[in-house]
Amino acid sequence: MVNRLADAMSPYLLQHADNPVDWWPWSTEAFEEARRRDVPVLLSVGYSACHWCHVMAHESFEDDETAAFLNGHFVSVKVDREERPDVDAVYMEAVQAATGQGGWPMTVFLTPDAEPFYFGTYYPPEPRHGMPSFRQVLQGVHQAWAERRGEVTEVAGKIVRDLAGREISYGDAQAPGEAELGQALLGLTREYDPQRGGFGGAPKFPPSMVIEFLLRHHARTGAEGALQMAADTCERMARGGIYDQLGGGFARYSVDREWVVPHFEKMLYDNALLCRVYAHLWRATGSDLARRVALETADFMVRELRTAEGGFASALDADSDDGTGRHVEGAYYVWTPAQLAEVLGEEDAELAARYFGVTQEGTFEHGASVLQLPQQDGVFDADRIASVRERLLAARDGRPAPGRDDKVVAAWNGLAIAALAETGAYFERPDLVEAAGAAADLLVRLHLDDHARLFRTSKDGRAGAHAGVLEDYADVAEGFLALASVTGEGVWLDFAGLLLDHVLTRFRDDSGSLYDTASDAERLIRRPQDPTDNATPSGWTAAAGALLSYAAHTGSEPHREAAEHALGVVKALGPRVPRFIGWGLAAAEALLDGPREVAVVGPALSDAATRGLHRTALLGTAPGAVVAFGTEGSDEFPLLADRPLVGGSPAAYVCRNFTCEAPTTDPERLRAGLNS
Numbered sequence: 001m002v003n004r005l006a007d008a009m010s011p012y013l014l015q016h017a018d019n020p021v022d023w024w025p026w027s028t029e030a031f032e033e034a035r036r037r038d039v040p041v042l043l044s045v046g047y048s049a050c051h052w053c054h055v056m057a058h059e060s061f062e063d064d065e066t067a068a069f070l071n072g073h074f075v076s077v078k079v080d081r082e083e084r085p086d087v088d089a090v091y092m093e094a095v096q097a098a099t100g101q102g103g104w105p106m107t108v109f110l111t112p113d114a115e116p117f118y119f120g121t122y123y124p125p126e127p128r129h130g131m132p133s134f135r136q137v138l139q140g141v142h143q144a145w146a147e148r149r150g151e152v153t154e155v156a157g158k159i160v161r162d163l164a165g166r167e168i169s170y171g172d173a174q175a176p177g178e179a180e181l182g183q184a185l186l187g188l189t190r191e192y193d194p195q196r197g198g199f200g201g202a203p204k205f206p207p208s209m210v211i212e213f214l215l216r217h218h219a220r221t222g223a224e225g226a227l228q229m230a231a232d233t234c235e236r237m238a239r240g241g242i243y244d245q246l247g248g249g250f251a252r253y254s255v256d257r258e259w260v261v262p263h264f265e266k267m268l269y270d271n272a273l274l275c276r277v278y279a280h281l282w283r284a285t286g287s288d289l290a291r292r293v294a295l296e297t298a299d300f301m302v303r304e305l306r307t308a309e310g311g312f313a314s315a316l317d318a319d320s321d322d323g324t325g326r327h328v329e330g331a332y333y334v335w336t337p338a339q340l341a342e343v344l345g346e347e348d349a350e351l352a353a354r355y356f357g358v359t360q361e362g363t364f365e366h367g368a369s370v371l372q373l374p375q376q377d378g379v380f381d382a383d384r385i386a387s388v389r390e391r392l393l394a395a396r397d398g399r400p401a402p403g404r405d406d407k408v409v410a411a412w413n414g415l416a417i418a419a420l421a422e423t424g425a426y427f428e429r430p431d432l433v434e435a436a437g438a439a440a441d442l443l444v445r446l447h448l449d450d451h452a453r454l455f456r457t458s459k460d461g462r463a464g465a466h467a468g469v470l471e472d473y474a475d476v477a478e479g480f481l482a483l484a485s486v487t488g489e490g491v492w493l494d495f496a497g498l499l500l501d502h503v504l505t506r507f508r509d510d511s512g513s514l515y516d517t518a519s520d521a522e523r524l525i526r527r528p529q530d531p532t533d534n535a536t537p538s539g540w541t542a543a544a545g546a547l548l549s550y551a552a553h554t555g556s557e558p559h560r561e562a563a564e565h566a567l568g569v570v571k572a573l574g575p576r577v578p579r580f581i582g583w584g585l586a587a588a589e590a591l592l593d594g595p596r597e598v599a600v601v602g603p604a605l606s607d608a609a610t611r612g613l614h615r616t617a618l619l620g621t622a623p624g625a626v627v628a629f630g631t632e633g634s635d636e637f638p639l640l641a642d643r644p645l646v647g648g649s650p651a652a653y654v655c656r657n658f659t660c661e662a663p664t665t666d667p668e669r670l671r672a673g674l675n676s
Contacts, residue, residue, distance in 0.1 A: 009459045010080040011405045012048040016057065020067035023078045026087055034075040035112035040145050040152075042070060042138075043116075045079045045088050045106040048405040049252075049265035049315035051329055052122045053105045059125040060134045066125075069135065073142045074109075081106075082314060082409055083457055085469055086517050089528040093166070094159055095119040109141050114525055115156035118144075163526045173512065173568035176588045183575035184585050185217060185226060191579060192229050196258050197236030199579050203263070205253040206237055208273035209533045209582030215280050216589035216623035219675070227284065234281050237274075238293045241363070241370030244333065245356060246393040248296030249304070250274050252318075252535075260363055261370055264330045264402075265318040268305055269536045271297050272312075272415035279423045284621055291427065298423045301416060302435050304404075309446070309461045310438035311408035312416045321400035332402050334368035335392075343395040344388060352388045355380055407459045410447050410472040411536065413439050417479030421486040425618050433486055440483055443476055444495060452498035470507050470516045470539030473499045477546040481553070481626070485618065488605060488629035490636030493553055500550050503543050504562055512565040514540045531569045532580040540566060541584035545624070548587055552595050552626045554638045555658055567591060590624025594656035596674065599639040600629045602650030609665075610650040616667040617652055620674025 004024050005017040016023055024030035034041045044061075046053030060066045070076050081088035081104065088106070094116045096102040102121065109118040118141055123134035132140075144152055176184075188210065191199045198204050211230045218227040237243055240259025242251050249271050251262030278294035281287060305313045322331035335358055340349035352358065358369040417436045424432030446463050447455045454468030454476065477496040484492035506518040516528040516539050531540035544566035551560035570584035578585060598617040602610025610629075617627045628637035632645050643653050643663075651663040652670045664670050 005078060009407065009457065009462065009464050010048075010083045011403075011407060011459075012046060012053075012080040012082070013078055015048060015054075016061060016078050019057070019061045020064050020071075021061050021076050022067075022071045023076050026077055026079050026084060030075055030077050031112050031114055037075065038112075039074055040117075040141060041110040041112065041114070042074045042076045043079065043091060043106075043108040043110055044076065045081050045091065045108070046104045047080055047082050047315070048403070049267065049317050050104050051263065051265070051318045052103075054317075054319060054327070056105050056122050056134070060123070063125070066135060066138070069138055069142075073138070082405075083407070083464065083466055085456075085471070086521070086524060086528050089516060089530060090163070090524050090526050091116060093526070093528075093530075094163060095121070097162065098159070107137075111153060111156050113156075115153075115160050116525075117152050117156040117159065160525050166526070173565050174571055175564045175567035175591055176571040176574055176585075177592070180571050180574050181217065181585065181588060181592070184213075184578035185223065187575060187578045188214070188229065189225065193257065194232075197229075197233035198257075198259070202257045203253050203255050204257055204259065205535075206242065206250060206270060206274055207233065207579065207582065208270070208277050209537055209586065210579055211277045211582075212280065213578075213582045213585040213589065215277075215284055215621075216586050216593075219284065219621040220589055220593050220623050231281060231285060231287070234278060234293075235289060238278075238289055239373040241372050243293065244300070245371040245373060246389055246396060247300055247304070248293075249300035250297065260372065262330075263318060264333055266300075266304075266316040266402075267412075267535070268301065268312050268314055268409070269412045269415055271301050271305075272412065272419045273536070275301065275423055276415075276419040279419070279426055283426060283619055294423050295427060295429070298420055298429075298432050301420070302432070306435065307406060307408060309408070309442050309458075310435075311442045311458065312413050312439060314405040314407050314409050314412065316404055317402040320402040323400070330364060330368075330370070332396065332399050334364050334370055336362065336368050340392075343391055348384070348388055348391075351380070351384065352392065355385060355388070407457045407464070408442070408447075409457055410443060410454050410468055411456075411475040413443060414472070414475035414477070414479035415536070417443075417476075418482035421479070421483045422618070425486045425615065428615075433483075436479070436483055437487065440480060440492065440495075447476075448495075452495075453502065454499070467518065467521055469518075469521075470503065470514060471536065471542055472539075473503050473507070474539055474542035474546050475537070477503075477550070478542060481546060481549050484553075484637075485627040485629075488614075488636070490628075490630070493550075493637060496546065496550055497554070500543075500547055500559060503547065504558065507539075507543070508562070512562065514543055514566055516540075531573065531584065532577065533583055537583035538581075540569065541581060541587055544570075544584060545587035545590065548590055548595065549624060549626050552597050552624075553628065563587070564591065587624070593623045593625075595624035595626060596620075596622045597639050597655040597658070598625055598627045598670075598674070599637070599643045599653040599655070600627065600650070601632050601634075601640060601643045601645060601653070602629070603631060605629065607650065612667045613650055613652045613665075613670060616670050617674065620671065622674045625674060 005013040107120045214226040214230040242254045242262040275297040278290045282290035319327040320332040322328040356371040357374040363369040420432045420436035455463040456466045457464035477499045480492040480496040547559045547563035600614045628639040630640045649665045
């Protein structure tokens, strides 16, 4: 049976196109059908790299009897959460409010008016561990709908009213100051795991946005504790199983506190954020480990996630064929001692086992181990280890590879553009800057319409139908601003300005509060609004950071005022939940520092003296500093206005709030000024 998902662009929806379930995509027509048939709607939300989504699909959605019951008593709607983050956010909020937890697959039952009345996540095919079977849930919901309709609609109405009352209280809307940022740091210190790095217990997620805050706080204040937490966490992750020790790049999270066993899916957003974090850690400390991980992660993104059109794919699956036809989580990545010996021979296999922590008992399942770096590199012969790694990677390349979700998500590509542009500039890798530029070109060519409105996704060179949300506008603007600073091409500043104008006019209300969807977007039961970070920076705080950077570049008071107003929510939440608003705290650090505005004037980046000043400016640790480069008299960047050469030599001008220090032609003097 081929259902209505057969023409979808989402790889996740296409995975369900041959199910016996008569799936509908999220659409007005689906709810009209439910109203016509007088049946409830099953809303199932997931994403292509989600392990338990695949499990539930195989157990229930591919089962003919379950599908027949669904088709007879429900209208079934399948949503890719990455394609429709607005739908996901609204109903996930309801799930979490009702059950105290959430996750994917998300299973929600709705009235034909899209009002939720029963919630869950994964349901097994038979009762298990206190959970009812999926068939039992379906039968119970059907019975309630048929026999207790009034009770069902009353519950649904109450849930919708409760959600509508959850508008964020904005307080006095003042940006956080020294006191609030100090309280946030203290809160992080209390939750920090000093033995293992990171924050909290298992499962443990890479705290990218928090680390960015810690690095900026150290740069501004000199707080050694902040740098220590950032550096130790980065080292623990880089040495753990969450990091791919052969091919580079990070998995989604660690199931344990020690970073040993990952959930093996690899997401573009994680790798973009972590690539940038490790590059910034190297910038602050000169760490060889941070340099290696930043570059390997950048190379992973370009090698394994880049699409034919120049963008970056969303994810690699956790599961792959284990060689017997079964799809098994982690099969592509794990090793047994026998497998090492088969590839390397006994002597090198013993070396590899010690170096990568492979044991006879295994650190994962069925005697297999996730590769780690439990010991310091210096105790091993570097050339021999390089040979071992090269041979193991070549052998792994012969295994069945995990599936790839090829859709291009605007927001995540914006994060990748920023990471690749900066990493390429720091380590003098023009190929990475070129990859960032190609992705930016794709977004302009394919994701922007004639009114500079963003489409959320594209695939195979075709734009999707869904409108961009706040994180798309903010993160793409962030990427364009980073690319402008690295390349000296002012057109990226212009494109960022167009996107941020939409933020000001379509994503804010009269009070200055931000929403995740535009004022003219599809109406859901609630307009989603969440300022807290999840796997990526929240749209709210990402917008604040991009608005602040744009204002520093241009002197625009409306953009700076909007950024300051948006950061008011960080003042309220930062001291209480700092782990979940790290990007807002990082933006607040930039605001307290200025941010600084650096203009580099010279004949061309091919000129050695100009290039030296420009690279020094980019390597400055001043939080959120913006950099503009151009020739004397150039109008590409407002920061370059009235900035002449000094004595005929390239010069750098450092300003705060458009009040400038004396220009310098000396990179060392520039470096000292930006690192203090």
